[in-house]
Amino acid sequence: MIKRDFHVHTTFCDGRSTAEEMVLAAISRGMDMIGFSGHAYTSRDVSWCMTLENTEKYIAEIRRLQHKYAGQIRILLGTEADYFSDGPLEGYDYKIGSVHYVEIGGRLHEIDDSADDHYRIAKEYCGGDLMALAELYYAQEANVLLRTGADVIGHFNLIEKFNEDDCMYDTSSERYRRAWQRAADVLLTYRKPFEINTGAISRGYRTEPYPSREMIEYIAERGGSFILSSDSHSTETLLYGFEEWETYAGRHGIKIMDSPLSLI
């Protein structure tokens, strides 16, 4: 079983556990590697990311923990870069690239805060057409590696966070499929792994990871690879659902990478 997790937040950004608490939890669960992915500084919305000052402290603390726990666990210093992150992105062991906002009319609109936001944005900017919002999201998603220079594609279909049972977006519609498949096709050319991200399952929003089964199979059929990630914001969700999704991957011949370093 895979006992490595590379999408981990701490109190340096919007997590609830400290980095050291995460390391201790990882060691006690028999993990041989953990990667931290603090939200990179994004000046257009500082409410959830690391401040520039915290970024310095974060780097120093992860380096300290690497030394302190050397021999017990390998610790990687990563970051989760948003499409709009403009803080320093150099010097990390790896980067996850994610879209958390759609930019319309020169403004950023969060898409992972509430379902109501989607309806409001669609009403104000897309003539009430929710699908147009999804199309804008996937147009940005297609460019997420170009923008961030990331090594891993984070939660590919975050736009579906509040879409359990297709209550907002009809994911079986041609229009929706066309939007995400176009983004997936572009991202596949980079030969970087997509996450299988269980964060919305552990938090009770979804029963499928990001990306959905249909998307995972589409990407895998075209040679794409994956990395399991919990998007943990506290110690108890480390490795969340990994056994189930590793089994699923094995059954479908889907390639799971050992670490984001293996492709760098």
Ligand SMILES: [Zn+2]
């Ligand atoms: Zn994210």
Ligand SMILES: [Zn+2]
């Ligand atoms: Zn995250």
